[in-house]
Amino acid sequence: MPPIISVSNLSKTYGSGFKALDNINLEIRRGEIFALLGPNGAGKTTLISIICGIANLSRGSVTVGGYDINKDYRGARSLIGLVPQELHTDAFESVWATVSFSRGLFGKPKNPAHIEKVLKDLSLWDKKDAKIVTLSGGMKRRVMIAKALSHEPQILFLDEPTAGVDVELRKGMWEVMRTLQASGVTIILTTHYIEEAEEMADRIGVINKGEIVLVEDKAGLMQKLGKKQLKLHLQSKIDAIPAALAPYNLELSDQGRQLIYNYDTQGERTGITSLLGDLRDAGIRFNDLDTSQSSLEDIFVSLVRAP
Ligand SMILES: Nc1ncnc2c1ncn2[C@@H]1O[C@H](COP(=O)(O)OP(=O)(O)OP(=O)(O)O)[C@@H](O)[C@H]1O
Ligand SMILES: [Mg+2]
Secondary structure: OOOOEEEEEEEEEOOOOOEEEEEEEEEEOOOOEEEEEOOOOOOHHHHHHHHOOOOOOOEEEEEEOOEEOOOOHHHHHHOEEEEOOOOOOOOOOEHHHHHHHHHHHOOOOOOHHHHHHHHHHOOOHHHOOOEHHHOOHHHHHHHHHHHHHOOOOOEEEEEOOOOOOOHHHHHHHHHHHHHHHHOOOEEEEEEOOHHHHHHHOOEEEEEEOOEEEEEEEHHHHHHHHOEEEEEEEEOOOOOOOOHHHHHHOOEEEOOOOEEEEEEEOOOOOOOHHHHHHHHHHOOOOEEEEEEEEOOHHHHHHHHHOOO
């Protein structure tokens, strides 16, 4: 199946002369949840704005559902719902009116049943007559999602959907995303919450300083880049690591009571068996051990760390 979004050789230089995106190539698969991760200023919002036709590209091309965003903007845009990073809505309109109006902007005929479904899915039904100004921040964010879904888009962009949203509500938002995905919507979200990407994404893209540094299946990414750590809790404290153990690059921590060994799960051999043998020969005994896998956060930090 062809990708639903295809970004080719895309660069963006702002009027100020600042190059915000540099030769981006990216394909989004139909029906996936794609998380775009990157530090502040990496270019996430710029990329989304260009795909949604809000900002102009300087070089390259973007197609959405087969429509070129420059040559057939309306065709492309009609497939997209966008929840922008900055919230702005008409404060004194009701929820119902705001969401219905958004649908009208796309030239779609009225469909109260659809608006009702969207509001119910987002737990906003009991607020349908409330003025936006009277809602909490999390509710406002859900109204923005309702607006973005009002015209039944096939693709939903969520630019930091859960920034400043409490844990409970964030989980509710994840549920909403899963329901949307199950109904066939392709979702692209940006986030600073790595656990959100870890939880939600089928694939993850990392962008840093205007360049895509990695695109990978989540599971594959964690396996490929994932390092494991073995911690040995020593029976008695040691002052230094014996020279015979130097090849293992162990770390001594917890005031000499813990040894840490980092190993690669993809390596041919982990070295654990020989390490344990060499520890015994060195007279170091331990009374407990545990292993842990590096998180997506560790992976992310190592990718975007300035060289
Ligand atoms: N209108 C603009 N004019 C000039 N530079 C801009 C403009 N908009 C964004 N930039 C710059 O482009 C770079 C990327 O900004 P962008 O908003 O895309 O980052 P982001 O990844 O969304 O960051 P954040 O995580 O903070 O939302 C930043 O250095 C920013 O200062
Ligand atoms: Mg942004």
